[in-house]
Amino acid sequence: MATRILIADDHEIVLEGIRTLLARSRREWEICGEARNGKDAVEMAKTLKPDIAILDVTMPGMSGLQAASEIVKSSVGCKVLIFTMHESTRLEIEVRSAGAQGYVLKSQAARDLVRAIDALLAGGTFYGPSAEGSKAEKEKTNPSARFRLTLAFA
């Protein structure tokens, strides 16, 4: 049985990139709908009943996080994965509080997206680099941690 996937992003190129990536990764995955904003995403989630919704955070009108909490409420059984450019420490907290099961940074899409979808479909979660990423990578991307090291040596 095909896995139905709803994708939402206000950038056409991102939608296209996701499409390409997913089509090449798993044959059984089917893009059942593409939304350009949060509101559409919520509606489409209701009507199309996808297995998983991949939502960008920054979208006009309703943000991806808001849409996530709506979808979680209105479309039971639909997993939600946040797919974002924003890399911040609060992200995970917000993702969790929105009810989404995971998030993937767009810069790490090729590496993480498929794994994240797999994890969610398997009933798990995927919270960004911290879920799978190496320790070194994390330190590299966290300047404040690095600064603290500098301070310690000073």
Place this chain on the structure above:
Amino acid sequence: MSQRAKARPVFLSAILLLGLCAVSTFFSFLAFRAGERLVSHTQEVRAAIGDLEATLNTAGRARMSFLLSGDSDDLSEYRTATAHATGQLAQIKNLTHDNAVQRVNCENLETITRNRLQIWEQEITEKQQGKAVHLPQLLAQNVEMAQKSAAQTDEIRRVESELLQMRVQAAHKRFILATALVSATFSLALILLYFYYRLLSRELVFREQAEQSAHEAYLREVTFRQDEQRFRVFIQAVKDYAIYTLDAQGNVVSWNEGAERLKGYSKSEVIGSNFSRFFPADDIQDGKPQRELEAAIREGLTQEEGWRIRKDGSRFWASVTMTAIRDNGGRLIGFVKVTRDFTDRMLAQEALRRANAELVAEVADRKAAELKLAKSERSLRELSIHLLRTQDEERKRIGRDLHDSLGQYLAVLKMNLESLDSVIGTNRNGANEQVALCIRLADDALKEVRTISYLLYPPLLEEMGLKSAIPWYLDGFSKRSNIQTTFDAEADFGRLPPEIELALFRILQEGLTNVHRHSGSPTANVRLFRSEDMAILEVKDSGKGIPTQLLQQTGGDWTGSPGVGLRGMNERVMQLGGRFEVVSAGGGTVIRAVVPISDPVANLTRSA
């Protein structure tokens, strides 16, 4: 006066009474003397009677002897005695003739005595004639006559005693009366004299008091005259003020030296003339001098300023005080006028007034200009605030755009490259390396975009606050600029309202940009702390400092600052009601932004 009028009759009465007293004394003395005389008179009468009796006895005995003896000696003795008896009888008559009863008695006695003597003479004559003497008859006759005589003398004595008693009593009465009168008049005189003394002494007391007060008045008068003299000399000597007096009609009575100097008239030519001559002709026509007098009479004192004329015809601006002078009864005696030459002052005041008016106009102009300036300054400030806000928004937008659009493209590019990499499979003419390089480039570009966008609008600031955003920013700054940075923040600094955090972050960015561009400092030290209700951000470098003249140009509010950086920082702090400080010396520069934290939520966040 009345005392004296009263004293005179009292004194005269007293003198009169004393005279009366003296007279009474005299009369009482007379009465006393009269009484004594009466006693002695009675004694005399008695003595005279005794003498007569003794003489008669002698004569009787001598007659008897003669009758018996016929001796001539006895006869001569008898003759002598009888001669005596006549004289004595006359004396008794003489002594008693003042009283009718006694006169009768005396005459009786005389008659009896004469009878006896006659009888005796007869007997003697008979004897001499030799006739016999019939003794018993003689004796009997003689005894009878002696008895008669004795009775008569006794009667005289008795009457005399009675008279004496009566007279002495009368004299005594008179004496007592006179004495009483003396006492009475004397007492009265004493009383009157006492009154007189009282009146006199009172008069003397009055006189003494009057003298005393007269003396005091005299002394006062002397002092007053001295004062007056001194005052007159003083007034006369005053040179800066014309002080002169007028009589009730306004004619000059006195004229001091100051008046002479001020008005030019000498004392001799002005005394007696009316004071209206000092007024300009039109004022005289207008009746101003008279009005001034009337005003002074009505008000007691008037003050005015106006033009007056000197002797030489020149005008001067006079300040005049005129006082009406009245005597104790309130009657107008004259006026005192004090005049000063205020021409210079008036001109100065006029000039001052004009200058003031000009100044006021100038001030008004300046105020208007200042208002305009303030307005334009305000609009400038508003503009700069607006600019800062716009800049912030612009940065935020650009940052977002970069992040959300270019970033997406790069992300997708990277994603696709990675897909390509897996599609290519292993090493076809080194394509893998090329793709990997592209992926790395895309990744670097992505990171760069993110860094730039975060610098334009740091997401950490919103998420984690200043305390986290600053080290993150400092880290990037150190890498880009090679300036060693340190950060020192309070452990429980907490969060601040977003606009304060953004402003402080922008100030930090601007400050560090200045350190990098201008100071030449190898280090920058950032401190973030709270002091009471203030949040303080401090950026300190060890560079060459801001040139002094540049600092001086900036003024208090940095509005004149040539550097947009400092001014912008100041603007941001001012907008939040804080203050911006710059301390710069050879050893480096410290900029300090002090911002009040009024938001209770921020404080709550901190304490939580």
